[in-house]
Amino acid sequence: MTTSTDVLGPGSSPRSLAWTRRRRAAARFWAQYRTHRAGMVGLAVLVVIAVLALAAPLLAGAESKSVTEAPGGPMESPSAQFPLGTDQFGRNLLALLLWGARVSLTVGLLAAFLSVAIGTLVGVTAGHFKGWYGAVAMRVTDWFLVMPTLVLAIALATVLSRSLWTTVLAIGVTTWPTTARLVRAQTLSVESRPYIERSRALGGGHGHVMSRHVLPNVMPMVLAQATLAISTAILTEATLAFLGLGDPTIVSWGGLLQDAREAGAVSSGDWWYLAPPGLAIAVVALAFTLCGRTIESVLNPKLGVER
Template identity: 40%
Template sequence: MRFALRFTRSGPGLIGAVILALLALAALAAPLLFPGDPLKIAGPALTAPFTDPAFPFGTDRLGRDVLAGVFHGARASLAVGLAAAFAALAIGLVVGTLAGFAGGFIDEALMRVADAFQIVPGFLLALAFVSTLGASMPTVILAIALSAWAEPARLARAEVLSIRERDYVAAARIIGMHPLEIAFREILPNALPPVLAFAAITVAGAILTEAALSFLGLGDPNVVTWGAMIAEGRNVLRAAPFLSIIPGLALVSAVLGVYLVSEGVSDALRPREGRAA
């Protein structure tokens, strides 16, 4: 309750929450407002925005409804961002908890694996993964998760190292709890806050990575995405710049919303500073 009250007092957090709520509403309403395949030809090609009431955002060079694409693209971008971030955080938490609690050879081995993933830029790793296994939504989610799990793992490990010697952990050992039960039941919940604070960066990065992969033609060809719409618009950028600008603004709004919400969460979690007399 206190966290919610502090969050509502954060201007950036509220603005970000409103942006994400609108995008989530658009994603949920897409099948109702625009039923059927958003990739189908709906009208004349290259209709300019706000010139035809049937197509408020116009149509692309094949005659597909841009507004329908933006709404359905919100479903893909948010789904990929949240799913990839969840998978990356889950992998990172498990690896970081095991490394920090076990120590020794296990810690060294797991951290060297994390180093190997961090040496390669995340986007290049995702690019190589999708290029090898083929473009599909599950593959894109897995590729982004594998490129983003190392940093949450290091954060979780650092927290576990500071927690594992505390009194309640020693008490759990004395009463005979299994080491894995101690690690994941007693230590992990207390190591979550800094990792969850990092989640917003992971979600924003996942949305941008998915858009970049789709822009390069490595997204799922059967799913409308903002990156693919931007790539489609670049072919007629001079004649119809709105085809890239509109989905680009939607993409910027999603990332900005995630960033502002993370600012609000940080403000809510930050201890209140004493007021000046």
């Protein structure tokens, strides 16, 4: 039987062997992921939206966000010049939609990263140390779980200055408890395995056990949770912006909905002002959810998610 050491050669280092195993694991993951149609559709949608968002300066230009340099009249219906019409200031809504994608995706990614990082830290440490620390950490987590996330985010966004980083902070520090609960349960499961006892018997300390044994085993679940958290973060950002708690100096999808409401687009029936940003939010959230469910299905085949 051919082993990994034989493939790499007798002089291969443990580090190169570890990287080879990771590359093979990534290849196996991708081979299984691409068999799921829903996951591939979600990934394709995200790639297209990400490319459009990155290309916004080239496709739309920074002047498209300016109120004083608006090329059209207020609230114009869709036309050849303005495929999605114009807003209340005469700006091209298609260009604003592209710029809004940059903000919404950035907030979603950063807020989800902060949320998952806090949840992973709390979950791993609470599951490892147990005792009084684990009890206190879980009671704090329970308190955040029973409190409405949106209410806490609104409170933070109201107290702090309105900026992009305030929105990221408000979402990140209020949405981590679910991740913490899941990671703690997985940590308890991992630490009950025999190789953890062997590691401790050989002198492995707390940091070694958590970083070398627990964290690699919980990372697949953390990755799936992070993908799902991004959609939640995007929806929360849009809600905060719609309520007027976002940064008024930037263009986001939620901010466009807020502008449409203030301009009376609902009562006047100007659907082109409301539908595009609302549909964009829904499509991106759905795409991230499809990718997250597919990742979870690949990493945990017992779920049996349909392909």
